[in-house]
Amino acid sequence: MQAGFATNDLVNGSAPLIQVSGLVKHFGGLRAVDGMSMALRRGEMVGLIGPNGAGKTTLFNLIAGALKPTSGEIRIADIEISDEGPEKRIGRGVGRTFQIPRPFPEMTVLENVLTGAQNQSGERFWMNFVGTGRVAAEERAALEKARALLDFVLLAKLQNEPARVLSGGQRKLLELARILMADPEVVLLDEPAAGVNPTLLEFIIDRVRTLNGQGKTILLIEHNMEMVARLCGRVVVMAAGKLLTEGTPAEVSRHPAVVSAYLGGVA
Numbered sequence: 001m002q003a004g005f006a007t008n009d010l011v012n013g014s015a016p017l018i019q020v021s022g023l024v025k026h027f028g029g030l031r032a033v034d035g036m037s038m039a040l041r042r043g044e045m046v047g048l049i050g051p052n053g054a055g056k057t058t059l060f061n062l063i064a065g066a067l068k069p070t071s072g073e074i075r076i077a078d079i080e081i082s083d084e085g086p087e088k089r090i091g092r093g094v095g096r097t098f099q100i101p102r103p104f105p106e107m108t109v110l111e112n113v114l115t116g117a118q119n120q121s122g123e124r125f126w127m128n129f130v131g132t133g134r135v136a137a138e139e140r141a142a143l144e145k146a147r148a149l150l151d152f153v154l155l156a157k158l159q160n161e162p163a164r165v166l167s168g169g170q171r172k173l174l175e176l177a178r179i180l181m182a183d184p185e186v187v188l189l190d191e192p193a194a195g196v197n198p199t200l201l202e203f204i205i206d207r208v209r210t211l212n213g214q215g216k217t218i219l220l221i222e223h224n225m226e227m228v229a230r231l232c233g234r235v236v237v238m239a240a241g242k243l244l245t246e247g248t249p250a251e252v253s254r255h256p257a258v259v260s261a262y263l264g265g266v267a
Contacts, residue, residue: 015110023072034241095184105164
């Protein structure tokens with residue numbers, strides 16, 4: 001297990017790490033996100049749930065910078081960043097996974113993880129001539145970190161294999177390792193349990209819990225409600241692009257509007 005993750009510094013009453021206010025996203029006449037507001041505090045692990053079509057993944061894409069909002073505001077550490085792209089968001093410490101991972105299939109597992117390294121001097125052409133020592137040192141450090149992350153997700157034995165040989169669950173773990181290479185403070189996890197066998201699911205739950213315990217702030221989209229209940233102290237429920245309710249897993253599971261939404265009749 002690698003060292004270097006920040007400690008959990010969640011302080012009651014502290015300003016939200018991520019604040020979404022009145023967020024709207026239109027796709028033509030479709031309001032995929034419709035006035036959504038929520039906050040994520042440093043060190044929290046929050047579940048984001050809702051029926052299919054509720055707008056959860058669109059909200060993820062807005063927070064991660066893959067989409068720009070039609071209106072509304074996104075703030076990270078109290079800085080307004082609504083118009084910034086994903087490369088700026090990762091620089092601000094926001095990383096995300098996808099429901100269907102797409103690794104570079106012909107690159108090795110290790111090479112895939114190394115693509116997540118940020119701000120490498122060797123990416124600047126001239127540094128390969130005037131800063132060779134620095135470039136080499138950074139490459140050694142990145143290689144050591146990537147191997148530690150592969151050990152963390154139990155893929156170290158496959159590090160020299162092409163990523164195409166991995167199962168669906170292993171690809172999810174590979175994507176997590178690649179995101180962690182960038183040292184994000186916030187990790188947005190899009191359905192990490194989807195299509196995963198029960199044994200691997202237990203391992204993923206353990207890894208996510210470990211990351212949160214080491215200080216990572218986590219927002220989790222998941223249809224597996226048992227997993228959400230085990231991991232998350234707070235659950236945010238979306239329906240039809242809006243905030244339906246939020247609370248503890250027990251509270252939201254008993255909420256009449258949540259029951260109605262999951263049965264198909266959004267309250």
